[in-house]
Amino acid sequence: xxxxxxxxxxxxxxxxxxxxxVERLESGELALDQSLADFKRGxxxxxxxxxxxxxxxxSVEQLLDTDNESSASPFNPDE
Numbered sequence: 001x002x003x004x005x006x007x008x009x010x011x012x013x014x015x016x017x018x019x020x021x022v023e024r025l026e027s028g029e030l031a032l033d034q035s036l037a038d039f040k041r042g043x044x045x046x047x048x049x050x051x052x053x054x055x056x057x058x059s060v061e062q063l064l065d066t067d068n069e070s071s072a073s074p075f076n077p078d079e
Contacts, residue, residue, distance in 0.1 A: 011052045018045040
């Protein structure tokens with residue numbers, strides 16, 4: 001595994017490919033070598049999607065951090 005960080009694919013594209021792979025694997029019609037290759041690709045896509053979700057979660061948590069003065073706060077029109 002390389003230490004060089006590669007750019008993540010668009011989340012939706014990776015998720016769609018992952019869903020397609022799952023359908024192919026669940027069909028049970030693939031040869032063992034193709035199943036293993038698809039499973040390996042699925043693991044890679046899962047990790048990429050998880051990294052995107054982790055980054056998004058971290059961004060949301062930073063925005064909602066009430067201890068941080070620059071974070072977002074609820075809109076109150078009466079103030």
